[in-house]
Amino acid sequence: MSPAAPPFPRLLLCVCLTAASLETFAGSDFVPLKASPALSPAAPKGQRMEGPNQVEADRLEGIQNVYFEAEGKVVMRNLREQVEADWIRYDQAADEAHARGHIVLTQERDRLEGSELKLQLTPRLGSMKDVAYALHGKDGGLMRGAAKSIQFQGPDRYQMESATYSTCPANEQDWVLKMDELNLDYIGSLGSARQVHVEYLNVPILYSPWLDFSLDSKRKSGFLTPTYGATTDRGLELIVPWYWNIAPNRDATFTPRLMTRRGLQLGGEFRYLEAHYGGELNLELLPNDNLANRARYRGLIHHQQQFDSRWSGNLNYERVSDNTYFTDLSSMVSETSQTNIPREASLAYEGGWWRGSGRLQGYQTLQDPAATPLSDSQIPYRRLPQLTLSANRPGLVGASSQFAFSSEFVNFAHPGTTLSEGSRLHLNPSISMAVNTPYSVFTPKLGWYLTRYDLDNVAAGDRSQTRSLPMFSVDTSLFLERDLAWNGQNFIQTLEPRLYYVYIPLRQQASIPVFDSGVSDLSLDQMFSENQFTSVDRINDANQLTLAFTSRFLERSNGMERLEVTLGQRFYFSDQLVTLPGTSARSSNTTDLLGQASGQVNNKLRLSGGLQFNTDTNQIAKANLGGTWRxxxxxxxxxxxxxxxxxxxxxxxxxxxxxxxxxxxxxxxxxxxxxxxxxxxxxxxxxxxxxxxxxxxxxxxxxxxxxxxxxxxxxxxxxxxxxxxxxxxxxxxxxxxxxxxxxxxxxxxxxxxx
Structure with missing residues (x-):
């Protein structure tokens, strides 16, 4: 005849959810957009777990189907929770339970205490007095609080009077959240609080006379945490963001920013997310910079579109009002270090083993007023447009073969007046075949570079140019290992030599303009590439061999890599004559010697380093050495x-x-x-x-x-x-x-x- 336990599990969450929702008033981290409910079905509501109830007490009496009364160490439990009290009476006709004395409700590790409980079980109407609680959060942290009373106002509806919340120990509550009244409606997923304030070391630091919020993790409109700071360039700063939850898949943030030295800046961000597209819009406006004596702004658009399973598009556009916008108004290195702000619109098609794309790309170039003015050659070309088509097809002429094709058409335009402009068409088909054994890989490859230029701002005879270059390479690797005992430990040592040969005949390319090509930094990865230039305005002549050795030391017991060492160098069998304008041809028959090493010295120390050594001058060209101690x-x-x-x-x-x-x-x-x-x-x-x-x-x-x-x-x-x-x-x-x-x-x- 024991009654069903009231729905305390929801009540245990109420104050905790209220505290989390205060971040809508007092601040929160980045909140992701959610898909619109119209785009995906709602998740089914969870089922309540009901189970057999048990009652234990020193004294238990009653009349069957009328009432029962239990007294002395009363314990009432079901599968979900347990209620302890000094005295409990249940009247079946009224479906009403009364409990007095020291009432303790526990569910797993959570605990709720009170002095008196009166509750009609079916309509969920009643109250509990002198409430204290201790709850465990998802991160394992302990949350404590109290309330003068809790009113049960129907299924999943509660009202708390004089409620508190804190994560501090009970005897050292350095901070506490206090509310005169808290209302929670889980049916409507709405909550509200009256006279909300936060005390830190007994000093009020946050206050709101009224607060309403969502109970199902939905975002809520309201003010975010005001932030403040100080810099030498901007003076004291105060930022008071206001968040607008327009819809589950749309929101906006308005960010006024007061800088005592520069003035009031207005900022806004709008985000949107649909089934097939999403993006954001950003705008910052400083109507009058008190130091620069002019208006300043920044605008940004990001948009991504998935038209169907194969077609997609992107739009990225950003503009600032002047060259020193970031250095004057930002403290982020990623912004203050910018010289060229990219802008582009692109369209891509994914066809399985082949793909194509097209884009328009330009830049806003920022000039440091204190530095030497940038020349035309230091300002990048615009691509208006760039079209690409590529393919990778394994097994075309054999199970181990790999056919690859890349192509590009670009029309280059430049904001300056001294450089050539024009279009470039480049085709690069290739086929390779890998021969694998348990200890080696042997991969020969044949390819062809075909390029055509149609140019403006050049001599009449140079307007149309073509270039055709075959390419042959062989890439060979061995994998050897042995057991090694050192300092009382057993290791596996590997030796992994790699040979990479490339041949490309010489073609004079001095009359071809340089649109987007530079010399790649020498590295172990670059040593195993066909072309030393970053793009195809120059294709190097090559008759060269790269030799590299890698050795690893692995603990036999667990496979942990304790040390990895790599040495590599490229050897030239003929002079390499293709260069960029203003640079001289290589005079040595070898590149610098490259080496790198990294290792976990012990459980606390990890070291890594790299070296580029010029064997002709016996000088270090590049070096880096780093370590981390944990x-x-x-x-x-x-x-x-x-x-x-x-x-x-x-x-x-x-x-x-x-x-x-x-x-x-x-x-x-x-x-x-x-x-x-x-x-x-x-x-x-x-x-x-x-x-x-x-x-x-x-x-x-x-x-x-x-x-x-x-x-x-x-x-x-x-x-x-x-x-x-x-x-x-x-x-x-x-x-x-x-x-x-x-x-x-x-x-x-x-x-x-x-």
Whole structure:
């Protein structure tokens, strides 16, 4: 005769969902768009689990089919939950349960306590007084709170009076979310709260007289977290975004940004997602920059379209008002380092083993006012249009054969007046056949380069040009291994020699203009390519052999790679005479010697390095050396050195390291030895109190050859609720490889040893 338990599982989620929804008022991370409900069927609602109920008590009495009364250590349970109380009475005619004393409801690890419960079970009408709860979140964190009372107002409808929420320990509630009234309607998936405020160290820091929100993870319109900061170029900054949830598959964010030195900037973003297309629109407008004394703007459009299973399209367009827009108004390296902003519209077709595409591409080129003006040759050509067709067909003339075909037609246009313009048609068919054994691969290949140019702004005799070049290559690899014992451990050592021969006859190409070709950086990957140039305005003559050796050391017990070493060099059997304008032909019969190595020295230290050595001059052309030391969660040190003869000489150090219990230090130093200047400097701290964290970061960043900017971040994170202040996490993750926020570390740092 025991009653069915009330639907407490939903109630256990209510305050937690309210706290999460506060991020709509106080801030949230990036929220992805969802497909429109019209585009996909709704998920079926979950079934409630009902099971046999049991009642245990020191005293149990009643009349069958009328009532029962239990007293003394009363325990009532079903498959989902358990209710404990000092006294419980159930009247079957009224379908009403009363409980008094110390009432405890548990479901798995979640716990709800109260002093009195009165509930009509079928209509779900009643109340519970003096409520306290402890809930476990999806991430394992513990959430606590209380309420003066809970009113059950029907199936899946609740009202809480004087409710609180926190993730702090019960005896150290450094922060708490308080609400005078909380209403939850799971039928309508709506919630509302009155007189909502957050206290931090007993000081109110956030307040809203009214808050309404969704209970089913749907996005909700409202203000996001105001962010603030300070930089030397822009002064104090305050950003107050407002989010508009237009539909499940459409939203917009309006972002006013007040900069004390430059003025008020207005920003907006609109996103959309449909079954076959999606994209975003962005606009930033500074009507009057107080320092530059002019209006400044940025506009951006991204659109992707899937017309059917084979046809797709893209549109990407971006424009800024002036050359220094990013260096003046942004602190992101990805933006301040831009010189050419690409714009393009493309259309592609996927035909299985063949594919085609077409695009229009141009650029906005930004000129650093403090640098030497860019010449026409430093400004990229526009492709108006570019058409490509390619194919890959295995087994065309044999099971191990591979037929490949690539082609391109481009019409090149240039905004300058001194360079040639015109069109280029390029065809490159090839066929290869791989001969495989358990220990080797032998792959001969035949190909042909066919190119035609139709040019403007050149001498009359050079307007139409053609070039035809055959190509032959052989790629051979061996895979050898042996057992090796060293320092008490058993290893497998591999030896993997590789030979790659290429022959391409000489064709004079000096009269052909250079539209989009440069010399590829020498690397181990590039050594095994046919052409040393980045595009087809130049096809090198070749009679050359690349020889490389790779050796790996693998632990026999688990296959872990402890060390990998590779050496490689290219040998020329004839002079290579095809060059770019303004460059001289190669004078050596070998390339520089290349080497690279990487290894897991032990469980804490990983090292890697690379070397490019000129064997003619006995000088280092390029070098890099790096290492990472990980001594447990939050104990990280990175060191890198990069050198390029005549161009680059930098050291780069970064670390995340515990300074004391709960404290972590954060730093990065990227210094140019060649230029004697700081490229990027960062220093800061993190304090993790368990239920809240504080991050303070100072950053100095070179935005151009002669200018720098400084930024300051101070962020308070209330775990399980929201973040307040300018967000340094993106800067930290980019600047410190391997950085993890201290509140996300898998182990605490309380057991520090010094």
């Amino acid at each position: 001594d447990g969660p939050g104990r990280l040190f990175n060191a890198d050195y990069r050198y390029t003869q005549g161009n680059l000489n930098q050291i780069d150090l970064s670390a995340q390291w515990p300074l004391a219990p709960k404290w972590h230090g954060l730093t990065r130093l990227n210094y140019s030895i060649k230029e004697s200047r700081l490229v990027e400097g960062l220093a800061g701290f993190e304090y993790n109190a368990g239920c809240w964290s504080l991050r303070g970061i100072a950053q100095r960043l070179a935005t151009s050859q002669t200018t720098t900017t400084s930024a300051f971040f101070l962020q308070l994170e209330l775990h399980g609720l929201t973040r307040l202040g300018p967000n340094p996490l993106d800067v930290l993750k980019r600047s410190i490889t391997g950085y993890v926020p201290s509140n996300q570390l898998t182990q605490p740092d309380a057991s520090l040893s010094y």
